Amino acid sequence: LAKTTQPISMDSYEGQEVNITCSHNNIATNDYITWYQQFPSQGPRFIIQGYKTKVTNEVASLFIPADRKSSTLSLPRVSLSDTAVYYCLVGGVMDSNYQLIWGAGTKLIIKP
Amino acid sequence: NAGVTQTPKFRILKIGQSMTLQCTQDMNHNYMYWYRQDPGMGLKLIYYSVGAGITDKGEVPNGYNVSRSTTEDFPLRLELAAPSQTSVYFCASSFTSNEQFFGPGTRLTVL
Numbered sequence: 001l002a003k004t005t006q007p008i009s010m011d012s013y014e015g016q017e018v019n020i021t022c023s024h025n026n027i028a029t030n031d032y033i034t035w036y037q038q039f040p041s042q043g044p045r046f047i048i049q050g051y052k053t054k055v056t057n058e059v060a061s062l063f064i065p066a067d068r069k070s071s072t073l074s075l076p077r078v079s080l081s082d083t084a085v086y087y088c089l090v091g092g093v094m095d096s097n098y099q100l101i102w103g104a105g106t107k108l109i110i111k112p
Numbered sequence: 113n114a115g116v117t118q119t120p121k122f123r124i125l126k127i128g129q130s131m132t133l134q135c136t137q138d139m140n141h142n143y144m145y146w147y148r149q150d151p152g153m154g155l156k157l158i159y160y161s162v163g164a165g166i167t168d169k170g171e172v173p174n175g176y177n178v179s180r181s182t183t184e185d186f187p188l189r190l191e192l193a194a195p196s197q198t199s200v201y202f203c204a205s206s207f208t209s210n211e212q213f214f215g216p217g218t219r220l221t222v223l
Contacts, residue, residue, distance in 0.1 A: 034210065044155070049211065100157050100160075102154045102157075104153065
């Protein structure tokens with residue numbers, strides 16, 4: 001069963017690029033990698049998802065190396081409102097077989 | 113669209129009491145999930161469903177039951193509440209197994 005490992009916390013400053021890495025050594029062939037953002041007292045919110053190489057959307061980029069044993073969420077030019085907990089999720093549900101492995105989360109604090 | 117709604121927002125139970133956490137989604141998603149999140153921790157999958165009439169256990173199903181009689185509703189039942197079930201419970205839904213949409217959560221305390 002895959003296990004995901006993330007740093008417990010990170011600090012950065014407004015305007016900087018932030019990279020958060022997640023390790024998932026036992027990722028299965030069919031697993032996707034998804035990142036979520038969570039603010040206090042709210043449910044997680046989807047940021048980005050990928051399978052391999054690089055994916056970019058309007059808020060983030062996701063880098064996945066060829067061996068897929070890790071992934072890096074990149075947040076460009078962060079602001080104070082990006083202070084949140086970021087979760088890496090590996091897997092997905094196919095029919096009735098699930099593989100949903102959440103990381104413990106990385107608490108990101110952005111300073112002015 | 114209201115998205116995913118959960119009721120109640122807060123609840124205090126006595127040990128041994130029972131309750132049902134309600135979850136409804138209006139996005140016509142086939143997949144639905146129940147998670148618990150303990151303070152300062154990540155999410156643990158309790159149960160999930162890939163469609164009406166189909167449910168499966170997740171990582172931590174003991175002490176809980178679910179049903180999925182319609183596409184929209186996925187209630188979570190606690191039969192004999194224990195202090196270890198004190199947590200925040202999140203319901204989520206998704207079109208496929210990918211992007212999940214979460215409800216606002218139910219904060220449950222068992223005393």
